Amino acid sequence: xxPERTLVTTTREVTGRLVPVGSPVVVPAHCFVTLTQSxxxxxxxxxxxxxxxxxxxDADALGFEPLVLDFERSSDGSINEQHVWQALGTxxxxxxxxxxVNLGLIYSVSIHQDSGVVRITMTLTAPGCGMGDVLVGDVxxxxxxxPDVKAxxxxxxxxxxxxxxxxxxxxxxSTGMFY
Numbered sequence: 001x002x003p004e005r006t007l008v009t010t011t012r013e014v015t016g017r018l019v020p021v022g023s024p025v026v027v028p029a030h031c032f033v034t035l036t037q038s039x040x041x042x043x044x045x046x047x048x049x050x051x052x053x054x055x056x057x058d059a060d061a062l063g064f065e066p067l068v069l070d071f072e073r074s075s076d077g078s079i080n081e082q083h084v085w086q087a088l089g090t091x092x093x094x095x096x097x098x099x100x101v102n103l104g105l106i107y108s109v110s111i112h113q114d115s116g117v118v119r120i121t122m123t124l125t126a127p128g129c130g131m132g133d134v135l136v137g138d139v140x141x142x143x144x145x146x147p148d149v150k151a152x153x154x155x156x157x158x159x160x161x162x163x164x165x166x167x168x169x170x171x172x173x174s175t176g177m178f179y
Contacts, residue, residue: 006035008045014061019044019051019094021130027052027061040092040099041067042138053094053134069145079111079148084118087142094131096175100139104166107157116150118143123162132156 013029027033027047037044041056043064056067069090071083088109091100100106100122110119120139124132140152164172 007032008035008062009033010061011063012061014054014058016045016047016052016054016058017094017131017134019053019131022132022134023130025050025052027054033062035062037092037094037097038064039097040090042092042094044094051094053131055138056090069142071146073147077148078113079116079118079146081109081111083146084109084111084143084149087146088120088139090142091135091138093125093135096125098167098171098175100135102168102171103162104168104171105135105162116148117153118146118149118151119153119155121155121157123157125162127158127161 010027010029010031010033014027015024016027017023018025031047034046035043036046041059043054043059043062045052045054054062059066069087074080085101088106089099089101092098093100093103096103103125105122105124107121107123120143122139124135136154136156139154143149143152
């Protein structure tokens with residue numbers, strides 16, 4: 001769901017990340033905030049005139065169910081690549097209502113079954129994006145929910161630079177960037 005703009009009241013104090021710089025910010029309990037995006041289990045709110053990203057694990061602070069990723073374990077103990085891509089599809093850009101996969105920010109996924117390591121190469125829409133560390137953390141956390149993943153290594157690269165042409169057609173249409 002991506003609401004037009006919905007007023008909600010926080011049920012408890014919650015720490016979020018200031019968009020786009022990524023600095024931590026505390027939103028007090030019983031505070032009115034404007035919900036502007038709720039995709040992929042993450043939430044973007046406006047608090048005190050600033051956009052703040054609230055992680056899905058803290059959704060209860062906004063009156064929603066916390067995000068829980070639950071994947072079925074493979075019978076042979078291997079990491080399921082489809083599950084890795086599904087997990088990546090739950091990480092949304094805090095400013096653009098599109099997930100990182102459809103934005104074209106995930107360049108490669110490499111699974112090393114013997115060690116349980118998943119290596120991901122990704123980029124950002126802009127090299128100076130302050131949310132880079134937050135998004136990398138989200139990628140690590142979400143892929144880490146896939147059964148038998150022991151470690152997630154993320155390499156953030158800027159070559160080749162991201163362009164809107166890397167977005168799926170669906171993402172381009174949903175953001176009005178298809179022309």
